[in-house]
Amino acid sequence: MPEQVNQLPKRKFKVMNLVWTIIMIAGLFISINVTNTHISVLFENWNQFADIFIQMSHPDWSYLNVVWPKLIETIKMAVLGTVIGSVVAFIYSLLIARNIVKNKAVTGVLRVIMNIVRTIPDLLLGAIFVAIVGIGPVAGILALAVFTFGVVVKLFYEAIETIDPGPIEALTAVGANKLQIIHYAVMPQIITYFISYVLYAFEINVRASTVLGYIGAGGIGLNLQQTLQVFNYAQTGTIIIVIIVVVVLIDYVSSKSREALMK
Amino acid sequence: MDTTMKKLPAKPVDRKKQVAHWLIAIATIVIIVWSCTGINFGGIKATAGQIAGAIFSGIFHPDWSYVYNGSGEDLISQLWQTICIAFLGTFISAIISLPFAFWAAHTKHKHWYTSRIGKIVLAIIRSFPEIVLALMFIKAVGPGSAAGVLALGFHSVGMLAKLFSEAIENLEEGPNEAVIAAGGSKFHVIMFSTMPNLMPALISNTLYRFDVSIRSASILGLVGAGGIGYPLIIALQYRQWDRVGIILLGIIIMVVIIDWISGWIRKKLV
Numbered sequence: 415m416p417e418q419v420n421q422l423p424k425r426k427f428k429v430m431n432l433v434w435t436i437i438m439i440a441g442l443f444i445s446i447n448v449t450n451t452h453i454s455v456l457f458e459n460w461n462q463f464a465d466i467f468i469q470m471s472h473p474d475w476s477y478l479n480v481v482w483p484k485l486i487e488t489i490k491m492a493v494l495g496t497v498i499g500s501v502v503a504f505i506y507s508l509l510i511a512r513n514i515v516k517n518k519a520v521t522g523v524l525r526v527i528m529n530i531v532r533t534i535p536d537l538l539l540g541a542i543f544v545a546i547v548g549i550g551p552v553a554g555i556l557a558l559a560v561f562t563f564g565v566v567v568k569l570f571y572e573a574i575e576t577i578d579p580g581p582i583e584a585l586t587a588v589g590a591n592k593l594q595i596i597h598y599a600v601m602p603q604i605i606t607y608f609i610s611y612v613l614y615a616f617e618i619n620v621r622a623s624t625v626l627g628y629i630g631a632g633g634i635g636l637n638l639q640q641t642l643q644v645f646n647y648a649q650t651g652t653i654i655i656v657i658i659v660v661v662v663l664i665d666y667v668s669s670k671s672r673e674a675l676m677k
Numbered sequence: 678m679d680t681t682m683k684k685l686p687a688k689p690v691d692r693k694k695q696v697a698h699w700l701i702a703i704a705t706i707v708i709i710v711w712s713c714t715g716i717n718f719g720g721i722k723a724t725a726g727q728i729a730g731a732i733f734s735g736i737f738h739p740d741w742s743y744v745y746n747g748s749g750e751d752l753i754s755q756l757w758q759t760i761c762i763a764f765l766g767t768f769i770s771a772i773i774s775l776p777f778a779f780w781a782a783h784t785k786h787k788h789w790y791t792s793r794i795g796k797i798v799l800a801i802i803r804s805f806p807e808i809v810l811a812l813m814f815i816k817a818v819g820p821g822s823a824a825g826v827l828a829l830g831f832h833s834v835g836m837l838a839k840l841f842s843e844a845i846e847n848l849e850e851g852p853n854e855a856v857i858a859a860g861g862s863k864f865h866v867i868m869f870s871t872m873p874n875l876m877p878a879l880i881s882n883t884l885y886r887f888d889v890s891i892r893s894a895s896i897l898g899l900v901g902a903g904g905i906g907y908p909l910i911i912a913l914q915y916r917q918w919d920r921v922g923i924i925l926l927g928i929i930i931m932v933v934i935i936d937w938i939s940g941w942i943r944k945k946l947v
Binding site (some may be wrong): 442444445446448449450451455456458460462463464467480486487490491493494497529530533534535536537538541542544545546548550551552555588618619621624625627629635638642646650656657658661666 | 711712715716717718721722727728729732751757758760761763765768777797801802804806807808809812813814816817818819822823825826827829830839892893895896899900903906909910913916921925928929932933936
């Protein structure tokens with residue numbers, strides 16, 4: 415037997431891997447430089463950081479009475495934001511689905527607008543709406559509605575475009591108008607997906623709504639800002655624990671109901 | 678011909694399902710109506726329309742002089758700083774996420790509760806508000822982009838480690854068994870079977886997280902943790918709508934380009 419057989423074939427050397435590694439390392443050095451991040455500073459000031467944590471881990475439970483109504487307001491904001499955003503997204507997604515609206519110019523322009531809306535982060539929307547409508551939950555609801563729209567409209571229209579074209583053709587053949595086609599051919603095929611996406615958006619919104627108050631857009635975030643400003647970390651701790659409990663609970667309920675829906 | 682033939686047979690009705698659907702629908706409507714109560718919709722500023730119009734016209738008539746003036750406080754340098762915050766933050770979180778992912782993946786443990794505890798820890802990290810984390814780091818390292826990097830680096834672990842652990846759970850056992858059968862140690866299994874198979878999923882998830890981090894990095898400035906958010910909040914407070922316009926435009930273009938690049942790389946990976 416020839417001896418080479420005992421040897422494994424040599425690994426092929428890939429130039430691109432080397433290039434990517436160099437790009438990554440260069441990026442690392444550049445970004446450390448630009449952001450001026452030195453981990454050593456963190457370790458030097460570790461005591462201060464840990465101290466905040468220790469104070470937070472002794473939450474001030476009497477503060478719950480103050481937090482409770484704000485928490486309810488936060489959840490209300492998340493519900494309303496989700497509902498308004500989803501309703502608009504539903505109508506919009508019908509307009510940009512290419513199997514319903516055949517005019518490519520209309521769908522194209524509307525899609526560009528959708529993609530622009532999708533790029534703006536939630537808190538940024540909050541800051542803009544606070545500037546427009548003033549401090550309060552309405553700014554938060556509007557920000558969440560626009561944010562929800564961005565999250566679900568893409569999922570919606572992709573779901574619509576993947577439906578079975580048979581029922582649409584059948585209804586077109588018997589002379590149904592657009593509304594009848596949507597009601598009898600499109601809706602039955604996508605309604606479970608829609609509900610699942612709306613629940614998913616609600617999960618994200620609950621998370622987002624808890625910090626929106628920080629910039630004045632209503633909800634529990636306002637208390638977060640107030641307690642942090644006066645360095646009352648025990649109360650901050652209470653708020654954070656409440657936020658974590660609510661977020662984890664709603665995530666759990668929503669993901670379980672989504673699983674049940676998709677069965 | 679028999680006239681009854683012309684009618685379609687009635688749709689079969691499942692009473693139980695129908696009742697359940699109605700109950701859910703009613704509960705949903707009740708929740709929505711309840712949400713409308715107690716929120717003061719009348720509190721909208723009278724100038725709302727005017728300001729919205731000003732911001733809109735600011736987007737179409739942006740303050741071009743702000744784009745680049747070499748002072749380091751201009752749009753390009755602030756956006757560049759934002760990208761660097763996101764890059765470094767994602768890098769740190771990817772490194773921290775790996776051990777967490779192995780902890781939370783349910784395939785690697787003898788006891789079922791080990792991975793369950795890992796998953797709960799990740800859920801708590803995910804739910805800890807990013808802004809609060811940023812403020813805590815500002816206390817530790819002072820205001821600036823370093824606080825943003827650290828906040829992103831720690832916050833992203835919650836999501837990234839979850840995605841990583843799902844990737845680990847989806848791995849096939851075959852290559853691991855092959856390495857063990859050939860006499861490999863635990864270290865060899867990780868080096869030659871787990872890591873190479875995991876790599877594409879890890880890179881793809883990290884890139885996805887980078888997209889999210891870019892958005893986060895652009896808002897961390899609102900609390901003083903560096904990046905484009907700070908000039909934006911200042912411009913909003915001083916009502917410089919043309920500057921708000923150019924900053925928004927800059928953020929949108931930056932996010933679109935980054936999304937496009939990372940989408941392109943991810944497509945090549947698969």
